[in-house]
Amino acid sequence: MTIKNWLYGKVQFVFLVITLGFYSNHLVHANVATNVNTDPSEASSQAIENVLIIGKHPNNNLFEYASSVSTMSSETIQAWNIQNAEDIVLSMANVDARTRSPMSANISIRSVGSENWHINANQGVAQAVDDVSIQGAYASKLSMFDLQGVAVYRGPQTALFAINSTGGAINFETIKPLMNEFEASTNVRFGRYNRRELSAALNLPLVEDVALRMAMSNTKRDPLWFNAFTNTMMGSVDQRGFRTHLQWDMSSQNSLLVTYQYGSDNGSRVPYLGIGYWQTDGENVEDGRIVDITAPLDCQALLPSNSSSFNQKSNCVTVRPFSGNQAVAGGASDWYTTYDPADDVSNVRFESLKINYTQFFERFELNTLAVIDSVKSDYIESLSNNPFGLAFMPSQTNDKSHWMYEFRLNSLKDSNSVWMVGVTISNSQDYFGTVITRTDSGGARFGIVPAVSIDQDNQTYSGFAAYEYSLNQQWSISADIRYSKNKQSGLSTANVLAKTDNATPSGEPLDSGMYITRTLLQALTQNVSGPCPPGVFGWGF
Template identity: 25%
Template sequence: MKNFSAHPRHAALVLLVTASSPALAQATNAPLSREVPAVESAEPEAPGDIVVTAQRREQSLLRVPLAISALGGDTLQNKGISNSAALATAVPNLQVSSPYGNTQPNFSLRGISVANEYNSNQASPVGVYIDDVYIAARTSHGMGLFDLDRVEVLRGPQGTLFGRNTTGGAINFITRAPKLSGGSGYVEAGYGSFDTYRAQGAVEATMVEDQLGIRVAANFEKGDGQIRNVAPGGRDANSVDTLQGRVSLRIRPGNGPLDIKIRAYAGRDRGTQAGIHGLTGPDTPGQGFFEVNENSIGESRTDAWGVAANVALELGPQLTLTSITSYDGGKQNLQQAADGSPLDVLDINWRSNFRQFSEEARINYDGDALKLVGGLFYGWDQTITDNRFNIGSALGPGVNGGFFQHYRQSRRSHAAFLQGDYDLTERLVLTLGARYTWDKAKYRDGFAYLFAGNLGGPDLPIAGTVPCAGVPGTCAYDPAARYQVDGSNKALTGRAALSYTFDGGTLVYGSYSRGYRSGAFNGGGYTSSVGITYIDPEKVNAYEVGVKGRFLDNRLTLSAAGFYYDYSNQQVQDTRPGPVSFLVNAPKSEVYGAEVEASFRAFPGFVINASGGYLHADYKELTLQNTDLSGNALPFAPRWTATAGFDWTIFDTGTDAVTFSPTVNYFSRQFFSPFNAIDAVGTGQVNAELQQPAYAKVNASLAWSHGRAQIRAWINNAFDKKVYSYGLDLRGAGFPYNFLVPATPRTYGVTARLSF
């Protein structure tokens, strides 16, 4: 592998043509559900084409010179992808992890992620959108998926049309909107392992044909903990308790040029915390892998809500003006027993409130040879955090205490952007785009203190730690003391691409893109104000070549891409003696690899789906805790990922059909820490524990469809594979253990659905 990886461009090209997705399966395989798709889009060029809006206009997936995975709502249902954390099973080079279970997911796309940073104030380098609305709070990213038209996953920097904080890519969740014609809907109910009940549904009505319609959708899931707690009387971890709702109103007065879509949503989660192996784990007598021994399993309480208005006005046959205005909010109250033991060693209450507002105005020009998208963007978001860290015997043997932390962070972003596609010839298209962004951020009302007190009881402040420039615990407590920092940065990002379409419809392209993630404050600074600074933004220069099209008489649909990244200033945590947490920049990283997604209709009723990804993501320069980590792999960046499966319609009478859909997902070894297996000198770290060796999981479903009704039996992780999804070094912070989160065990169930 050393010789192979020494030539990154050669490696990408070799893999581009030799490697072999569910994302493309939708293009050649009719969905199991007989529900009519809700997307209103441009005319498809071939039966089964997926229409996407990755370039802020409607295009066939196979005509967009970008690496995109597009999953339709029916595909999500039939693959059992019920929340955003499960997307990794369907998208190559995508990893999803979190120390909080499905709450506040960490998306890693082509190796670019928040790395070992876990604080709620940080922006994801993979931008998350709902109906083109940027969602700043990472807590709101752990959403349940229901009544979606599709999910578009854009790999690579999207710094032109999607904006800041997209060094890794973007994920756009597109909900179903009223069609303004007739009525439709569905109801669905299911029961599964761990006594889990599921129900969701949607109903759509047209009050005035072609002018006024409404769609209402809801989702509910409740189940017992999936990680058993062997502590006497203790609650099980990873339980589910979710309720969500959405209302969409569409108004098109007189069926004219004005089209108004208003969407409002709200949801809440009340499940128990993720299972944690810490002081005790599967090597402890009487405790298995999918078990914990924890006396105070906490609850993960999150809420999210928002309203958005998308107003489009056709100014002429080639010109459309669009305004997207949104206001969103939410909060998290995560009670996390972080020691993984029946002792009160480390119990944390992560608490934050979020608010955001955004406005984007853009204009689309659709000419014969020239197509333009340009506009202005403004965004504001605020995070107010109150965290409490209870540490048993923090002040001495038998003397309990801990730290309390408070701060208010606000960010404002302004941007102007323009991208154009120009037909140099009938088949050759030049794409040029640029975006200029101004970001400003404020850290206000910052204070933290060391207190004496028991878990769940009142605390007595005894020393100030923020503001405090000295050794933690040596500054006198001053209830009026506050700490503040300002930060700002500007960035020019953009894209240039050439694409060529052959006679048979095959598209080839080459592109350069520049992405950017804004500077950030250290939300983990609570033992000293020394570590609370505003650090530099991330930047990536990305080069990509790709090919996509249909072959073998349209039986094979193929999409492949090779890429090379020059990545600088990844934002990572560095815990230094004290312990004091610093947020620092990793000066330079190199990322390259390739992906292939394919769908092959072997014969009528039998479609093979496959995808594969190769990824080489290493730090070229990085020092943490005075330890040189150059050459280490980026966290959450397995070298190889692959998915293979098929959809076999065993019989289809026209009224009744039975379809069997198994899938195997493979992931090679991945590390959870930039340290990989290196231990910082004098820390007591055992970083080799913070990794997950290679593994494969098997999922499957068997569905019977009768007209508009469907019954589906499913199983995930069929062979109960024991896998860790996240790990964190706590030895470096002074605790005698590492923190590891086991992933979900085998689950299974049955779902019934009726469409109307």
């Protein structure tokens, strides 16, 4: 991203802030009329009114939404000890999470989703915080604190959260400031392996109609697993999050909300969950399936799962989580699937600034939103969970910055129909680099290891609309549409970065010195002629 583009984005952002202030003094105010009955004692004497719920958070009435929606309140989140997005989706019907890393859930709804493991990839199920789509699914776990509720929208979403999603969407709604009320809370938890969790929130009225809410979360845990190659422990947890809301209720018809959030995840790599090893001719394997995944293991593994090394000739099989106990053949020779468990490899840093202005009129609501956020990640991921799998390991680094403006009109009430129209303008600068090193023994013959570096700029202009008409209390007709224009430019470079010492022989893996630290990862992706790990030498073209 050039200095010119960076300054251009900041100037536009400041201009929008000034524009929002202009709105607060010049827009015509009107009273908001609502006939929604909130008194349970009168529910039997009044008919249920139509309520606008498109794109709204779980506090609103969702039972008339045209799509299937499941919600979870803040009380339920605390009572069920919900810790991350996987915990939420696995508590709801038709929703699945296929965890492939400690930071990505790969969520699917009604079996529709995606399993793209790239750190800058958008998933098939959109994830949003306060109705704003998250740039990269890895940032969702960094927002799991001080929540008002969560809503899961099933089915394709076109006009929701300013993004197209084929599988559905998940919206995390945070708690907003309370006017004229001081509130403070804290929660401390302790667990095994020296796990410590601290969360706190403070609601502070500043002046009349202005309030501030600050919340933080800090979770740490010691590592659980031993890496036989490096004689070090792995699987530590180190997550931190901070969020502040500043809200100004200018009048009964308009308000301004400014939100800043920061999150980081510096934990070390962890193995796959729920994997064991058994003899193929043993009592626990029948017709290619594991009989009991809790049975004692037949095969001796130095680690319980993906980061493992057999110290014997193996005719074992393994079972992957969420696979219906489907067995996978282990192979007939020693094998190694290894990665660097160092604490500074698996890093995610997420930062966001949002300004949201809302203006109510007699029949509709105007909502303007400006967002600047960034996600930085360094991550090593193994594609192979088999001795004779893909036999290479892509290590990735990503730096993505993004700004977005959205203008949306929501109808409040108009007989039997509700509608929403909006426009979204966004721009993102994205750097992505990958280094691939060999990990297996006895695999296919290959000698070169490629690397890819991508710098790109994306501009998107999008218009969307949604409409719903209620025929009666049982039937309704709904439709939504989105038109988007995307312009992408950038540079993609592929280089032969490294090769094994003897280039071609089968079964000649890089030794344990091939581990790539964060420093080497950055050097390799930015300078193809730079230093390589021991046992590897590289060049570029």
